[in-house]
């Protein structure tokens with residue numbers, strides 16, 4: 001297996017506060033890696049460093065062999081981020097949003113149209129193709145947002161809370177879609193829905209106060225914590241060391 005992401009002593013400080021604290025681990029190509037933690041654990045800060053939005057204070061990470069500290073431009077070429085807040089233009093139609101994004105990626109008009117056709121088919125967006133994006137339901141907006149992130153054919157995709165606020169049916173639909181992206185794309189998924197991390201992730205990292213509390217498959221984390229459910233395992237790891 002090839003390493004997609006190798007993180008080495010990555011640290012972020014804001015003033016005297018250490019928000020990501022000397023983290024090291026690797027993610028394999030084709031892996032779906034879940035990042036969990038309570039609010040303020042440092043997940044978003046870690047994702048922002050890996051996607052070259054902010055610089056580390058210390059340490060480094062290589063994405064497909066490229067250092068985020070030395071070659072952020074090259075790293076940006078192989079990744080895409082589907083942020084919590086959707087990146088869609090509300091007054092444009094679904095097709096216009098896709099074609100606009102393809103244009104931003106440097107595709108000419110005809111290629112942009114072909115790419116939009118491809119994404120519309122892949123994400124079953126045909127019924128909404130000519131509908132203004134702001135009139136779509138939350139679930140369809142999320143799908144469009146992920147489709148837009150995939151236009152650049154990233155080898156690494158960061159999905160930040162992809163199903164936030166969706167009902168269970170909308171969430172399940174997105175799970176099926178995310179499952180299909182696995183293998184071809186390495187995915188780093190942050191979520192607060194434990195059942196989502198458990199259902200989708202090959203491995204899960206639980207963070208707290210900027211540090212890693214546990215890494216492993218959901219099954220391994222349940223076994224290590226000698227609990228019987230993933231929720232109990234999560235609680236065990238985030239409470240570990242706290243005075244009860």
Ligand SMILES: Nc1ncnc2c1ncn2[C@@H]1O[C@H](COP(=O)(O)OP(=O)(O)OP(=O)(O)O)[C@@H](O)[C@H]1O
Pocket residue numbers: 014019037038039040041042043044045046
């Ligand atoms: N620009 C900043 N300046 C100062 N502190 C910051 C900054 N950005 C984040 N922090 C702090 O870093 C800590 C980690 O924040 P981060 O957003 O990475 O956590 P998170 O795990 O993503 O939380 P959530 O689940 O709530 O999104 C928090 O205490 C936050 O207040």
